[in-house]
Amino acid sequence: MNKNLRELLGDLPFTAEIDWMLRSKNRPRKDHFNLDRLQKSLPAAVEVVKPFAESATPGKKVLFFATLHYWIEQSAYLGLVLAGMGHDVTLLTLPYSEWHKQKDKFTQRQRVLHTYDALACLSPLVKHVSMLDMQSSSLATHGTLRAVRHDDLPEKILADIKEVSLWDVQYTLMREEVDMNDAGDKALYDLRIERNTFAAKAALQFMQTEKPDVVLIPNGLILEMGIVFRVARHLGIDAVTYEFNDQREQIWLAQNSSIMQQETDYLVDARCSQPMTDEMFERVADLENARRGARVWGKSKRLWQYVSSQGAAETRKMLNLDDRPVVMLAANVLGDSLTLGRDIFAASMTEWITKTVQYFAKRTDVQMVIRVHPGEKLVPQAKSMGTVVKEALPELPSHIHVIGALDKVNTYDLIEIADVGLAYTTTVGLETTMNGRPVISCGRTHYRGRGITIDPNTWEEYYATLEKVLSDIPAHQMTEKQIEFAWNYAYRFFFEYPRPFPWRLMNFWDDLAEHPLESVLSEEGMAQFKDTFDFLVGEPFTWKN
Template sequence: MKVAGKQVVKSLLGQIPFTAELYWLLRQNGRPIQTRFSLKHLQAELPEIVSQAVALRQNAAPGKKVFLFATLHYWIEHAALVGMALAAQGHEVTLGYLPYAEWREPINRFDLRRQNVYARKVLEQARPLLTPVSFLGMRGVPMRLPESLMDMVRLVTTYDTQYTLQVEEIDPDSEVYRLRLERNTEAARAAYAWFRANRPDVVIVPNGTIQELGIVYRVAREMRIPVVTYEFGDQRQRIWLAQNAEVMRQETDSMWAARNGKALSEEQLERMRNLFVARQRGALWENFARAWQGTPARGGSQIRQELGLDDRPLVLLATNVLGDSLTLGRQVFSQSMAEWIARTVQYFAGLEPARAQLVVRVHPGEVLTHGLSMMDVVREVLPRLPENIRLIGPKDKVNTYDLVEVADLGLVYTTTVGMEMAMYGVPVIVAGQTHYRGRGFTYDPDSWVSYFKLLGQMLANPVAFRLTRPQVESAWEYAYRFFFEYPRPFPWHLVRLWEDYHARPLKAVLSDEGRQQYGDTFRYLLGEPIDWKSILQAGA
């Protein structure tokens, strides 16, 4: 009861002007607030960062008007550091922010305003090199948005709900949807108003697909302002970049157009082999920070024996984690990934058992999720599995690459396993919009009719569809480009931001040696077109 009463009081105080600000002055006295919204590392490091940036900026020519946006405390800290690096290079940098610690939980107005005051106090230390602008309660915000922007707000809200609940079918009346719609609408109004009054040369925003990050990206695109999105994968000192596109789409068209057909050197092949072996064994490798399998490979013969697989054509269907950013909005001919899986297992259940056996490998990453499992999707349509279908759960001690070794055909939505099956020479049907679709080493139907027709042809004569040597070589080449060339060098990963910063402080990153390593990436962040031919000719 005390907690509930306290929340009521905070809700009332949140409606009264300046109460949160007075509370900050009287009670906090500059100390961090006791919430998950913590900028303590940034607060501690900013004085030294500013000192280095001021010294570096003295010899810098005037640059662009740059607007960075972030929400959630960890993205705000990262964006602030990136902004200081750009300011040190002579650019006029504004950091827009929203002081949320959570995207999925409501917060009373009083605590939100306290977090806003706290963020402003921390970020004020960066002046005059970086101008902080809170999007919370911004004045001059239009009551109504153009319908085209409202359509974008609803799309991002759908993505947010799918991402948060890890489902594909969403309820617009759910608490999560209503919360995300409210926050996304507010963010769209603030961004629209600010960009109309202060049009920047370039907008830089993390992710660009979900939450307020996706809203600011779409508002900038709607207003035809150049925008760059960025994200981080498994590799340390590497960043994914996309210009006027969502980085989570992993669009590699320009890179592949510049490099397609250029054979890998023996050194490059060996590096790719070593990475592939590490992925198979579930081991860490080089600067990759994640193991891809929880169970070491035991070999195809062993897995056949353990699962009772025989010599019938074996089809491996590898799922994605539902709600992952790499699956949002990736439909090609199905309404959802779950529908594609359901209709596929129904197809195999209706086959003569002698024609094929299907193994559904549910993504091991599901052990960390709370949403709808693909196990449930399969069991809903097939409460009793027929003899020719095996279901491998996320906790089962099975190495996916053992299954790849014995597969005659692969079925995937967007998972990278599809690309790796092609590297084995296994023909792969891709059902979703993934970065390696249409590269010449997968089969890419665009309708249910073409999907089932192709599936039937492949099952009738699997050997005829086995990939040719040039196709396998192309898959290896593409995989190398994707893993080692698509991510660009960058000093500070989001996950270990301050550990990385201490190893590579601003003055080191912007030294002559540092600019040799990271200078191009900063220019690409500012919207300079990525010249893949020059990058690759230089052997990057």
């Protein structure tokens, strides 16, 4: 069936439903949006949870939003756990696969039907509603998008839609420059505006009707996940967002903020006044040494460096550095949602790097080393920060050195030889402060404003800060008290900010095999994970000593 025919049939009532019942339902799915494995596993999972739910004390009314098939898979199981703990859970799904492409209406309608079939057995433990199947003429017709009038939404939500839609384009294209005169950029932005407007209208209507106690949302920054979060907060409803780091059996979560913004004020207030023990110092040092040695650490398979430390002297020799002071600029990976919405005085990280290297091109009294993030290796489609430097300085001065993502240089050797650090949001900035070097923080990062970085708020302040620091670097070395706090904060961020959790999104099915539902809901499993599940429904954060 060609695309035009599928689009036409998608507009005709019941065609998708009839085809689904007669032909498609029992066929192997070739669509990327595939919940077959989930559908096969859920009946047994529901039977496991039923006795726990029947004996549980009634809890909160939880609205759980999920889109994209892999988030829906995990959300179904997390929803079951919350139901087993006594919560009244509604899973609101948006069965998209391609957030950056318009899919024909027939295919999209069949995805709705497939999702209903896959999640049918969750009832009555977890109620399922498809956002694309809400019965309101102002929202949808037969589960497909219609134009949604912008004047139906509050001004704040309309502004949120524009901001999130721009981030969606940056995230999808993995570059910060969005040209509205470019047909491709404009078409993608318009699509995201359309979809985010629909999601805002649907979420607003649903939350006003259902009045949940808390809304649970993955990510909470980009795509419809970001919009649902904004709507919940607009209505004054508690919203909890979550994501995953590189470690298995851990989750990042935030209450009433997007987890991608990594707001850690509550962590600092509650924990950083606590003293560090020798064991804590050793644990942080072990992590740092693993990264320096290009080794995996803990329950992660990720390498943060691709070459082990060569030592400061060897690195200086390799880069042909002389005795002039060294300024290290550590870049992030473009397209990572951890970098979106983090701008302070620069319009983007690209603008910051461009103006910074142009400034240092004239400062021959110092040497500059630009560390392109090794993570760029994993996203070759992203615009490289090395490319940004080349565009800013077509002829690179001899005192400026660019270390590419694949270059055989270890970032921790650069930290050791640096006299001053420049960072946008990368954790390298924090690690540089742990080594006693002054760091100028230029993006809205979690360790900024903690008394361990220099924090300009305008371009004028930034340039003045550079002049002041470079004129007397020894006077800006960190104090022993600042270094001690940097290590304390690092421990809290690396080891207390993540919470125990059984199933990471990546390799979800492997983790589920290791931590089946009956194990998670058992007395032993609850001893390990219950606090995290409580935090996910908005209970105040606590820490076990």
